[in-house]
Amino acid sequence: MKAELAANFDRGKNMGKIRTILVDDEPLALRGLKIRLDKFDDVEIIGTCSNGREAVKSIKEMKPDLVFLDIQMPGFDGFSVLRSLVGEAEIPLVVFVTAYDQYALDAFEAHALDYLLKPVDEERLAEALARVREAISQRVAIEQNAKLVELIEGMDEPSKEALTAILEKPVETHDQRFDPHLRIKDRGHITIVSVADVEYIDAAGDYMCIHVGEKTHILRETMKTMEKRLDPKIFQRIHRSTIVNLDKVREVKPHSNGECFLTLEGGTELKVSRSYKDVVGRFL
Structure with a gap:
């Protein structure tokens, strides 16, 4: 063959x-x-x-x-x-x-x-x-x-x-269906973060840690509601408490034990849970 x-x-x-x-x-x-x-x-x-x-x-x-x-x-x-x-x-x-x-x-x-x-x-x-x-x-x-x-x-x-x-029919844009920005409230101030700049998000109880470059913003939100706000074509869950921006992934590192790690453009390395390893298949 x-x-x-x-x-x-x-x-x-x-x-x-x-x-x-x-x-x-x-x-x-x-x-x-x-x-x-x-x-x-x-x-x-x-x-x-x-x-x-x-x-x-x-x-x-x-x-x-x-x-x-x-x-x-x-x-x-x-x-x-x-x-x-x-x-x-x-x-x-x-x-x-x-x-x-x-x-x-x-x-x-x-x-x-x-x-x-x-x-x-x-x-x-x-x-x-x-x-x-x-x-x-x-x-x-x-x-x-x-x-x-x-x-x-x-x-x-x-x-x-x-x-x-x-x-x-006009093509529905991402802005119409999903949030293009996240508004972070902190001590009376509101920081507007572009969703496209977010590298990954991890959960800490009822709070979300929004990682943008070297900065981390804290947002009171649940993982379930956060997922609904983000475009699933770009943001995917790789762990029960972690969502990653797929456009920020620069390297995929499979391990012999079946686990896998993603390296983001900022250098952060994230572990992909076995329950979400199908996400890795999209890169291969």
């Missing part, structure tokens, strides 16, 4: 760049897939999208050869993206990406070229790209997409009107 993959990889070098768009609502998943794809010389990532409506717009404007498309996205999933492309002169080859095995069958029924399970395995990724190269070299992309369009047109929900309404 590895020899066959290597042969396909070498063949791909002579085919020109495969213009690719990545679509996923999880920033870490996008980052991880991009890092893996950077190892393939013939893959050119021309764009990344964090939601379905953005994906439709980018695909129509940029006309990529290939799209790695997350199936399960809130509000407008991967299948809805494809339904919205029906009627387009060119639909790119599609490799579905999903965190759930239950969607694998749906991916095959949609005649996608291939599908990947999260966290993405490097050998499976290489196999998927081998299929992509084969499809391009044999010029079967048109036939492949004809099957895909036929399947999509047969789907009853959502209707074209519903899809149009979703596409035209």
